[in-house]
Amino acid sequence: MKTLVTGGTGLIGSHIKGDYKFSSKDLPLTNLPVAKSIIEKLNVDRIIHCAAVQKNGSTIENNHFNHFYDNMIINFNMLKIASDLNIKEILSVSTINALPDIDDCNELELHSGAPRKELYSDGFVNRMLVTASQTLSEESDVRTLYPLLTNIYGPSNKPMNGIIPFFIKKCIECKNENKDLDILGDGSPVRDFIFVEDLDNIFNWMFDNYFENEPLIVSTGVGVTIKEIVNLIVKYVDFKGKVNWIKDERFTGTDVKVFNNKKLKTINPDIKFTSLEDGIKKTVGWYINNG
Numbered sequence: 198m199k200t201l202v203t204g205g206t207g208l209i210g211s212h213i214k215g216d217y218k219f220s221s222k223d224l225p226l227t228n229l230p231v232a233k234s235i236i237e238k239l240n241v242d243r244i245i246h247c248a249a250v251q252k253n254g255s256t257i258e259n260n261h262f263n264h265f266y267d268n269m270i271i272n273f274n275m276l277k278i279a280s281d282l283n284i285k286e287i288l289s290v291s292t293i294n295a296l297p298d299i300d301d302c303n304e305l306e307l308h309s310g311a312p313r314k315e316l317y318s319d320g321f322v323n324r325m326l327v328t329a330s331q332t333l334s335e336e337s338d339v340r341t342l343y344p345l346l347t348n349i350y351g352p353s354n355k356p357m358n359g360i361i362p363f364f365i366k367k368c369i370e371c372k373n374e375n376k377d378l379d380i381l382g383d384g385s386p387v388r389d390f391i392f393v394e395d396l397d398n399i400f401n402w403m404f405d406n407y408f409e410n411e412p413l414i415v416s417t418g419v420g421v422t423i424k425e426i427v428n429l430i431v432k433y434v435d436f437k438g439k440v441n442w443i444k445d446e447r448f449t450g451t452d453v454k455v456f457n458n459k460k461l462k463t464i465n466p467d468i469k470f471t472s473l474e475d476g477i478k479k480t481v482g483w484y485i486n487n488g
Contacts, residue, residue: 198285201241203275204248208353209290209346212393213245213400221248226271233278245400246275246289251355261318268322276329279339288342288400289330293414293456295323295345303457304345304412327412334410342403347416347456351393351476352483361390361477364427365484368434377439378431382448384424389417389455392476395469402465413461417470420455423448429474433481 203226204210205218217239226232226248236244250267257264272289279287296302297310307327312320323345330341350361364380371378399415407413424442431440461468 198242199240200243200245201236201239202245202247204246204290207247207249207251207355208351208358208393209349209396210245210247211353212351213247213397215245217241224248226274227267229274229277232274233281236278237282242285243404244275244279244284244287246272246287248275249290257316257318265318265322268319269325272322272326273329276333276341279341280333280337283337284339286340286342286404287330288344288403289326291323291326291343291345291412292319293345293347293416294320295327295412296320296414296456300453301457304414304460307412331410340408341410342407343412344399344403344415345412345456346391346396347414348388348390349393349396350390351480352487353393354487360388360423361426361430361480362484364430365434365477365481368427368430368436369481369484371438372434372436375438377441378427378436379441379443380423380427381443381445382423383442383444384422384427386423386448386452387420387455388423389420390426390473390476391415391417392471392473392479394476394479395471399468402468407464413464414456414458415461416456416458418455418458418462419470419473420453421473426473426477429477430481433478434485 200215202210202213202215202218203224206220224232224235248271294312294316295307297306298313299310327343330343333339334341348359350359368378
């Protein structure tokens with residue numbers, strides 16, 4: 198199948214194989230007629246939709262409307278193009294931000310509460326992407342898939358690629374400048390992470406094996422503390438300076454967000470993920486070699 202990858206220069210898209218890979222500049226999905234014309238000429242069978250306006254918690258704050266608007270336009274235009282051109286399959290990357298802020302949430306509880314308050318616009322963007330994809334699949338011959346991804350990390354030239362690349366770049370900078378490494382909080386919050394290079398195999402597995410018109414949480418199910426992450430980064434950066442944990446109530450205390458992957462493990466019990474240590478080692482090496 199001929200495959201188009203949107204957002205092809207971003208963290209996820211740059212690591213996904215495709216016959217055509219376009220950046221947002223080359224494929225302006227905010228402009229429906231132009232984007233449709235470009236895609237129509239490619240005659241593709243499959244789309245892996247990774248394009249988005251990326252923001253983190255601090256940059257979304259006081260900018261929720263624009264974040265919601267920009268991403269809704271991109272997603273609706275992409276699905277409209279898939280419908281109009283009768284694309285056989287489209288996998289749209291969604292995230293766990295869509296889930297309600299409740300413990301051990303599963304796919305059936307997607308609409309059982311509000312998303313996390315600080316990321317509510319991104320949460321609703323992802324929920325609407327799921328709903329629109331489900332509707333398109335029900336009312337057309339376009340097969341839609343929409344994994345809800347946990348935290349992704351790995352090599353990338355793009356900014357705002359999550360907490361692990363942020364810590365890596367900060368640690369390298371402190372080493373080069375012979376400064377202490379200051380980290381907000383006490384390192385106790387727990388998260389789970391997937392190395393970005395694992396996603397190509399996961400998406401291919403979904404195309405071949407996942408035929409439900411329902412979201413699928415893609416998570417390792419393995420939690421790790423922020424302090425453990427920082428310790429691994431310090432190890433592979435070979436940082437010899439002092440690490441200071443700066444008191445900050447926002448990043449202190451029992452805060453565990455490890456997402457329920459029981460459905461994924463039931464369907465694919467043999468799924469393998471790159472270990473956090475191996476992924477961080479490879480990511481650190483990339484940032485050292487690429488400035």
